[in-house]
Amino acid sequence: ARKVTQTQTSISVVEKTTVTMDCVYETRDSSYFLFWYKQTASGEIVFLIRQDSYKKENATVGHYSLNFQKPKSSIGLIITATQIEDSAVYFCAMREDRGSALGRLHFGAGTQLIVIP
């Protein structure tokens, strides 16, 4: 069973607006980490932002922020003031802390973001 689910296959937004991408995860661990990465057209995978499960505050980095709803096992990515160069595929990922594979990531299927001028 997939541990990380992204149901939005593709989203198109107009430049300078705000977009939210959804992600739900499944884990039995009490401690885990959630990440968002983006993959550019060239294939490069870039780390964007991290949320630690034990932190109540939503993480924010630049124009990326997270909407962490732990009871719903949800970690949404919010991009404000989108730019053309934000067009990419965005992956949600989870790392459980059980240590069986010392931090392997479980990835969602990805959401393609298209920013229109």
Place this chain on the structure above:
Amino acid sequence: NSKVIQTPRYLVKGQGQKAKMRCIPEKGHPVVFWYQQNKNNEFKFLINFQNQEVLQQIDMTEKRFSAECPSNSPCSLEIQSSEAGDSALYLCASRGVYEQYFGPGTRLTVL
């Protein structure tokens, strides 16, 4: 933001041929991961190392894939006998405290 180096960027092999790719993890990152990303963007964990020791590897890796991470040398992933289904983007990542940072990947095409 990543300093992980992967070579070559592109690799073309015939079925049955060996395919070898290399990775230099970010300095100071003790844990190295290899993932395979298929054309549907699905990621598959292959193997990971901590300070040259294998931590975990999937069954597929145990059969035809071999990997090593010697000290003072690049890490490597080798497919002994390539199959068409091995065509994918092979990603190396290294982890510091929390995040994994990915290299640009080696895109393998098996003809």
